[in-house]
Amino acid sequence: MESFKAILIKEFRHIFRDVRTLVLIFAMPIVLVVLFGHTIRNEISNIKIAVLDYSQDTYSKLLIEKMTASTYFKLTKQLNSESEIEQAFQQGIIHMAIVIPRNFEESIVRFKSTDIQLITEASNINVATTLESYGKQIIKDFEKEINKNHSNYIPFDVNVKMQYNPSLESAYMFIPGNIALIMIIVTALMTSITLAREKETGSWNMLAITPVNQLTMVIAKIIPYMLISLICTAIVILLGIFMFNMPMKGSFALLTIVCILFMLTACSIGILISVITKTQQEAMLLCMLGLFLPALLLSGFIFPIENMPWAIQIFSYIVPATWFIVALKDIMIKGAGLITVWLPVAILTATTIILIVVSVKKLMSKNIF
Numbered sequence: 001m002e003s004f005k006a007i008l009i010k011e012f013r014h015i016f017r018d019v020r021t022l023v024l025i026f027a028m029p030i031v032l033v034v035l036f037g038h039t040i041r042n043e044i045s046n047i048k049i050a051v052l053d054y055s056q057d058t059y060s061k062l063l064i065e066k067m068t069a070s071t072y073f074k075l076t077k078q079l080n081s082e083s084e085i086e087q088a089f090q091q092g093i094i095h096m097a098i099v100i101p102r103n104f105e106e107s108i109v110r111f112k113s114t115d116i117q118l119i120t121e122a123s124n125i126n127v128a129t130t131l132e133s134y135g136k137q138i139i140k141d142f143e144k145e146i147n148k149n150h151s152n153y154i155p156f157d158v159n160v161k162m163q164y165n166p167s168l169e170s171a172y173m174f175i176p177g178n179i180a181l182i183m184i185i186v187t188a189l190m191t192s193i194t195l196a197r198e199k200e201t202g203s204w205n206m207l208a209i210t211p212v213n214q215l216t217m218v219i220a221k222i223i224p225y226m227l228i229s230l231i232c233t234a235i236v237i238l239l240g241i242f243m244f245n246m247p248m249k250g251s252f253a254l255l256t257i258v259c260i261l262f263m264l265t266a267c268s269i270g271i272l273i274s275v276i277t278k279t280q281q282e283a284m285l286l287c288m289l290g291l292f293l294p295a296l297l298l299s300g301f302i303f304p305i306e307n308m309p310w311a312i313q314i315f316s317y318i319v320p321a322t323w324f325i326v327a328l329k330d331i332m333i334k335g336a337g338l339i340t341v342w343l344p345v346a347i348l349t350a351t352t353i354i355l356i357v358v359s360v361k362k363l364m365s366k367n368i369f
Contacts, residue, residue, distance in 0.1 A: 044127065046072075047072060050093075062142070064100075067138055079097065090330070095306075120163060122168060126173070128162055181296065187222075189270065192286070193283050250334070268356045270287070295321035299319055330344070
């Protein structure tokens with residue numbers, strides 16, 4: 001019994017001695033509860049929509065007011081032609097467009113059926129089907145209001161078009177997200193753990209005896225994981241295209257550049273984490289809290305960013321995986337070129353440069369390892 005007590009006390013002392021690891025361990029459930037609580041929701045709100053109103057009459061304006069009066073939708077653009085719908089989707093400024101036909105009021109007054117079209121950006125099938133359901137319900141309610149004072153019932157036909165993903169393939173959603181997660185795990189996590197292990201075991205000191213400088217040794221350590229990351233990414237993309245019918249409408253060259261940019265971003269974050277942590281456990285926990293969970297929950301991979309509280313939305317746009325996934329979807333699904341995806345590419349480039357500079361400066365400022 002005394003031996004058991006001694007071992008127990010020793011273990012508790014060991015745990016409480018490492019304050020940073022202890023903070024990370026207790027921070028994990030708090031972060032999980034907060035993130036899951038604010039991101040996993042069945043309802044949607046403030047989803048950006050556009051309206052193409054060919055009729056421009058009293059009833060069409062009433063329908064638009066009905067749509068925007070709900071908390072579900074936020075009108076961000078009034079369109080003048082159908083070609084502008086594609087442009088708005090390409091630019092990522094809307095998730096759904098409503099097309100109201102010509103002579104909308106005249107059809108209602110003459111008790112004729114009328115067609116209303118809902119065009120939904122369906123790269124995320126969960127969001128697309130929810131938008132369809134909410135849009136149809138609001139139009140149905142409007143239809144009932146119009147008909148309550150009429151003896152002849154006027155039906156509204158709602159035509160739904162799922163833009164970019166008409167068959168609602170789930171691969172359109174999970175392939176880009178999986179690529180981001182794989183690159184984080186293979187590049188950032190493995191880089192940080194590997195370098196932290198060298199520091200923790202003291203083997204880095206043995207390597208330091210060699211005439212090779214510290215930066216060169218770090219680069220030699222991380223290159224294998226970068227190559228593995230690129231191979232894994234290529235495998236996922238090929239599986240997505242040939243097994244899950246994922247489209248590849250854009251440029252392979254641009255896709256490769258974006259993947260390399262994100263890989264360098266993840267790698268530089270991995271180096272930075274290894275510099276500021278002392279043990280493999282710390283490095284792994286920090287990678288999970290600071291990289292993996294935000295990429296999974298806050299990048300728009302599963303849950304729409306617009307549906308999150310404003311404070312978390314701001315944090316979402318700081319997460320590099322957010323811009324990486326946006327660029328991947330735009331290139332692969334929408335066939336976007338550099339002119340369209342310049343913003344995600346510019347943000348990833350700037351983030352990569354800043355993180356590399358900070359990581360190298362931290363690394364060279366003193367004998368970190």
